[in-house]
Amino acid sequence: MKDRLEELASQALQRIADAETTADLEQVDKTILGRKGELACLMRGIGSLPAEERKPFGRLVNERKEAIEAALGARREAFDAVRQQARLQDSRYDPTEPGLAVPTGHLHPITRVRREVEEIFLGLGFDVVDGPEVETEEFNFDLLNIPAHHPARDNQDTFWLESGHVLRTHTSPVQLRAMRARGGQPPLRVIAPGRVFRNEQPDRTHEAIFHQVEGLMVDRGITVADMKGVLALFLSRLFGGDVEVRLRPHYFPFVEPGFELDMRPAGSPPEAEWLEALGCGMVHPDVLAAGGFDPDQVTGWAFGMGLDRVAMMRHGIDDLRWMLGGDLRFLQQF
Ligand code: YSA
Secondary structure (H helix, E strand, O other): OHHHHHHHHHHHHHHHHHOOOHHHHHHHHHHHHOOOOHHHHHHHHHHHOOHHHHHHHHHHHHHHHHHHHHHHHHHHHHHHHHHHHHHHHOOOOOOOOOOOOOOOOOOOHHHHHHHHHHHHHHHOOOEEOOOOOEEOHHHHOHHHOOOOOOOHHHHOOOOEOOOOOEEOOOOOHHHHHHHHHHOOOOOEEEEEEEEEEOOOOOEOOEOOEEEEEEEEEEEOOOOHHHHHHHHHHHHHHHHOOOEEEEEEEOOOOOEEEEEEEEEEEOOOOOOOOOEEEEEEEEEOHHHHHHOOOOOOOOEEEEEEEEOHHHHHHHHOOOOHHHOOOOOHHHHOOO
16 A cells, blocks of 8 residues: 555656646646545545554655645746746736726615614614514504694505505604504604605605604603703714704694704804704694593603705705716715
8 A cells, every 4th residue: 555655646746747727736636636536535444454554655655745735836826926926927917007997886865864863762672673664554544643634644645545444644653653663651752764755746855755753752751851962962963063043933733842953062152043954743642642642641752853854964965856867976075
């Protein structure tokens, strides 16, 4: 066996020395060193040797194997060097030419705003929940105190499906779904960002498809002060600087009292302009009851805010219709 080993090793080294291509080297690698190669085959016969010869023979096999591997490695490097040299001398190859840029994408500005809003509220102990974009009339309107023929339905021109479902006109139906999922047990703190749809003629500040985030907090003893405090904190973090907020009475059927919340940088002079930020209010007792909570035991506040307009403000975009147009010349600016 020892003779066979030496013969194999010297044949292998010779073949490596004679190799003309890397394919020749791979062939040696496979047939001699490979798992089913000749060395492995030889090792399998080791059991037929007298016990005291096995160890030295094993060692010898390893030594020869290492020598063959080293020779293979050296030849591969030599071939690489030749190839590299040829490439450098090839007049078509210009090593100073810039590489091909791999085009990478990035998140849409609205997605970035949504994720920031989520991060802020997660940090305040809220959960992020989701609801269906195709809603029932009951969840989108009825359970939110907007019965059929109620004028509030006219404010939200609706896409109706033949099945009688609607494309949700706001994220508010998720309030009901989150309350019911909670089984009437306070506390409940959720936000629900998502896409909403209105049958509107698009213009600079209106789209038929846009994005809102809904927020809802239900617990014992919750007041308008909680709402104002949390929303001021949220907006300060979102816009990166302290803001002051004011509440203006406003009618939404699902809250009582209802407000629009305006904001401006903290410390602004009295005559400085207020910016309308979102709709909010104390959840109407009927809505709490529809969500499975006892309005005599708990109170809650909710808000709804458009995300598209936040992204517009942030980037100075003057026309909302660019947002979902998919024009790369627009998107690549962010
Ligand atoms: C109010 C009180 C609550 O307790 C909870 C939620 C709300 C908000 C309510 N559900 C709602 O949808 N109000 S809204 O019709 O005034 O829309 C809220 C925001 O969505 C607006 O302030 C605006 O930023 C955005 N929006 C509305 N129509 C839009 C639009 N954004 C783009 N295109 C449109 N067509």
